[in-house]
Amino acid sequence: MKILAIDTSCDETAAAIVDGRKVLSNVIYSQILIHKKWGGVVPSLAKRAHEERIDLVVNECLKKSKIQDLRSRIDYIAVTAGPGLAVALEVGIKKAKELAEKYNKKLIAVNHLEGHIYSPFVQNSKGNPKREFKFPYLALIVSGGHTELVILKNHLQYEVIGQAIDDASGEALDKAAKMLGLGYPGGPVIERLANSVGNKDFYGFPRPMIKSKDLKFSFSGLKTSFYYYINKLKPEEKVSRVKELVSSFQEAVFDTIVKKTDRAITQTGINRLVVGGGVAANLYLRKKLRKLVKKHKGEVIFPPFQYLTGDNAAMIGVAAFYKAQKKIFADAQTLDRQPRMIL
Numbered sequence: 001m002k003i004l005a006i007d008t009s010c011d012e013t014a015a016a017i018v019d020g021r022k023v024l025s026n027v028i029y030s031q032i033l034i035h036k037k038w039g040g041v042v043p044s045l046a047k048r049a050h051e052e053r054i055d056l057v058v059n060e061c062l063k064k065s066k067i068q069d070l071r072s073r074i075d076y077i078a079v080t081a082g083p084g085l086a087v088a089l090e091v092g093i094k095k096a097k098e099l100a101e102k103y104n105k106k107l108i109a110v111n112h113l114e115g116h117i118y119s120p121f122v123q124n125s126k127g128n129p130k131r132e133f134k135f136p137y138l139a140l141i142v143s144g145g146h147t148e149l150v151i152l153k154n155h156l157q158y159e160v161i162g163q164a165i166d167d168a169s170g171e172a173l174d175k176a177a178k179m180l181g182l183g184y185p186g187g188p189v190i191e192r193l194a195n196s197v198g199n200k201d202f203y204g205f206p207r208p209m210i211k212s213k214d215l216k217f218s219f220s221g222l223k224t225s226f227y228y229y230i231n232k233l234k235p236e237e238k239v240s241r242v243k244e245l246v247s248s249f250q251e252a253v254f255d256t257i258v259k260k261t262d263r264a265i266t267q268t269g270i271n272r273l274v275v276g277g278g279v280a281a282n283l284y285l286r287k288k289l290r291k292l293v294k295k296h297k298g299e300v301i302f303p304p305f306q307y308l309t310g311d312n313a314a315m316i317g318v319a320a321f322y323k324a325q326k327k328i329f330a331d332a333q334t335l336d337r338q339p340r341m342i343l
C-alpha cells in the first residue's frame with residue numbers, strides 16, 4: 001500500500017512516499033535559514049515559504065520514488081492536520097485536498113505527534129531496521145513544540161500521561177541559545193558546546209517540578225532563572241563561560257526529562273521506551289535514556305535515521321498506513337487544520 005504524505009506543521013515543507021513502513025522517497029525543505037535571523041519561527045514567513053515550495057517538494061518526492069503516475073500507483077494521500085502553526089498547516093492540507101480531488105484518492109489526517117511516536121518504526125526502502133512491534137510502549141516525545149509521555153497501548157491507541165505545562169524541552173533549549181546569541185535552532189549548537197566540556201553541570205540551575213509526583217513537565221521557571229543568571233554576568237563572561245552555561249542548562253532539561261520518564265516507567269510498569277522529536281537527535285540524551293532503561297531492564301528505540309528525529313513526512317506516512325489498515329479516513333469536505341490537536 002503506497003501513501004503520499006505531506007507535513008507542513010512548522011518550518012519544514014515535507015513530503016514522502018511510503019509503502020507500509022518502508023520509505024520510498026522523502027523530501028524535506030527546511031526553512032531554518034529563513035527564520036534563523038529572527039531567532040525563531042515567524043508564522044507569516046513560514047506560510048509563504050510553504051506555499052512557494054510545496055509543489056516542488058511533492059513533485060521531487062514523486063520523481064525520487066520513480067512513481068510518475070500518482071493516479072495508478074498511489075493509494076492514499078495523508079496529511080498532518082495538527083498540532084502546529086495554523087497558517088503553515090493550511091498549506092499542506094490545501095495541497096493534499098487538491099491532489100485527493102484531482103486523482104480521486106481518499107485522505108488520511110494524521111496528528112503530528114502520532115508521526116513522532118511512529119518515527120522509531122520507520123524503515124528505509126529495503127525494509128530496515130526490521131523491528132517488530134511489542135506493545136505496550138511508553139512513548140516520549142521531545143520536540144520544539146512538545147514534551148509528552150504517552151502510553152502506546154496498541155496501534156493508534158494513545159493515553160497521554162504527562163506533558164509540558166509551559167515551554168517544551170526543545171523550545172527551552174532554543175530560548176536559552178537565543179539569550180546567548182547562539183542562533184536558531186538552539187538544540188544542536190548547545191549539544192556541541194556542552195559536549196566540549198564533558199556535559200557537566202557547572203551551575204546547578206533549578207529543575208522545576210522534579211519533586212512533584214506527577215508527570216508534568218515545566219521548563220519556563222528554568223528559563224527564567226537562566227535569564228536572570230546570565231543578565232548578572234559581564235558581557236565578556238557570557239562569552240567566556242558560554243560552554244559551561246549551556247552545558248548546565250542542557251543538563252537541567254535532560255535531567256528533568258530522564259527523571260520524569262523514570263517515574264513514568266515505574267508507575268506504568270512499561271519498560272519499553274520509544275523516543276521521537278527533534279531533541280531525540282541529541283546523543284547525550286540518548287545515552288542517558290539508554291542508561292535509564294537498562295536500570296529498568298527494558299529497551300529504548302530511537303528513530304533509526306537522523307532525519308526522522310526532526311519534522312518529516314515519512315513518519316506521517318507510516319502512521320497513516322496504520323490508519324488506512326483500519327479504514328480511518330478523513331472527510332475532504334470537513335478536514336481542517338487543528339493547531340491545538342491532541343492525541
Ligand code: KG4
Pocket residue numbers: 010142143144145146169170171173174185186187188191277278279280281282283309310311
Ligand atoms: O521535532 P522538531 O523538528 O519540530 C517540532 O515538532 O517541534 O523539533 C525541533 C526541536 C528544536 O527545538 C531544536 O532545537 C531541537 O528539536 N533539536 C535538538 C537537536 N536537534 C534539534 N535538541 C537537542 N539536541 C539536538 N541535537
Ligand code: ZN
Pocket residue numbers: 112116143144277278310311
Ligand atoms: Zn515535530
